[in-house]
Amino acid sequence: VTRSRRSSGYFFGAGIVESSPRFRCLHQTRGGTETVAHYLTGWLEARSKILKPNTVRRYSDYVSKDLIPAFGKIRLERLSHAHILQFVSQQQAANRGPTTLRRCVICLSSALNEAVRTRWLPYNAARFVRLPRLPRKDLICWTNEEAGTFLRYCHEVNDLHADLYELMICTGMRKGEALGLCWADIHREQRLLFVRRNLIAVDNSRAEFSDPKTPYSRAWIALSQRSLSALRRQRARQYRQRLATRDYDDMGLVFCRPDGHPLRPQYALDHFRKLSEEAGVPRIRLHDLRHLAATIMISSGVPLGSVSKTLRHSTIATTVDIYGHLTPQVAQDAVDAAAAALDTRAA
Structure with a gap:
């Protein structure tokens, strides 16, 4: 009424x-x-x-x-x-x-x-405005060899954030999700971690926690043995930092500054690019590690449904839309398998 x-x-x-x-x-x-x-x-x-x-x-x-x-x-x-x-x-x-x-x-x-x-207007004057189509950006990510070179360099120099980058590559987590990860969100016995929050930069000097990007992002991710090893190393490194810091503020974060406070997203990106330059690999965004994870999974023959679940996309169509340039070989393998099955039956 x-x-x-x-x-x-x-x-x-x-x-x-x-x-x-x-x-x-x-x-x-x-x-x-x-x-x-x-x-x-x-x-x-x-x-x-x-x-x-x-x-x-x-x-x-x-x-x-x-x-x-x-x-x-x-x-x-x-x-x-x-x-x-x-x-x-x-x-x-x-x-x-x-x-x-x-x-x-x-x-x-x-x-x-x-x-x-709310019945204040009869129609939305901006609804059908035609806007210029956005140019589609090609995803840029490292090859497997370049990723291996980068991670080897990080561990050789014993970088404080080496395992942050390794976990992102192994799981496909977004930057803010990894920076907001808490130890309470990790279940090593079940080899799972839960994404429950996201660290975002409000301005150049302040960061705060918020909900994950989408409702589908709030979900669990399976952990490989390599991911678990990275987390164990980070746990030991953090313990040493706590002993060496007089005023350590334990916020329960997996990846943080030496005093326990959250890492600023911009710092994480700047540090990542500095390490990339020193390791001699191409300059990419920190978010491109998520694309790298998807590329590795798809090129290794992991079904797109499993890739979509790991990346926590809302639908498999989203995964195909973003990584469609990686799927032709998968599609070719599928039709070849169907043809081989028919040939075997005919024989």
Whole structure:
């Protein structure tokens, strides 16, 4: 049951967004004079209670630096598809990056979806805006030989984070998942670890824990004997660090600074690239170790379903979409096996 949105804007439904005092105020603005600026400000305030910190920070930048300057003075009910098309054209003319532009329009569309859901608007003006197609990036990762060279070098110089990189290659964990891993999440007897949280960089000087990237990311990962050996070495290294540090703050983290505090994600990346240069292997991102893990599994003949489960993708289609360039040989092997079976039967 709803009352007229022009008269009062009261709506049933105890969602998080509707429960925000500022958001409720938006629907009580008289005469339909609500501006886009006022609406977006209230929407962001309400969404900040349930979104991840990095998402809130990114949305805040889009709202304050792009959307409000472009649409802020327009009455919400008069915001049209043409307004948004003009904005996209202007951004493209200014050579705005396609990824940033896409995210900016998605932010606006998300806000307008909320207005449609609560019957404040009849339609979402940003829903069907055509955006430039993003160029598909080729995945870059090391060969098996380069990965072996890197790991050998790390252990030869007894680097403090050698086993962090080894565990990422062995399991395909994301950087933030590995940095947020706790000893309590590891079950050596069952040879499993559980991904329960993610360490993210909120800004250049601060990091904090959040939920894993997706609901499917919160799952278990099987551990190989090599992974268990890396964890045992890290446990012994951490014990020595604790003895050598007067003010050790035990946060239960598997990989941390010598004082027990979390490693900053940017530091982990910078250190990784420094080691890569010293080892004489190509420069890649730390996240590319996840791609390396997938490449090794697929090229070794591991079924795509098992690879998808290990990487904790929502569907096997996601795995194929990302690593499709690695699957032609797998597909060829499959049809060859079917043909061989028919030939054997015929013989």
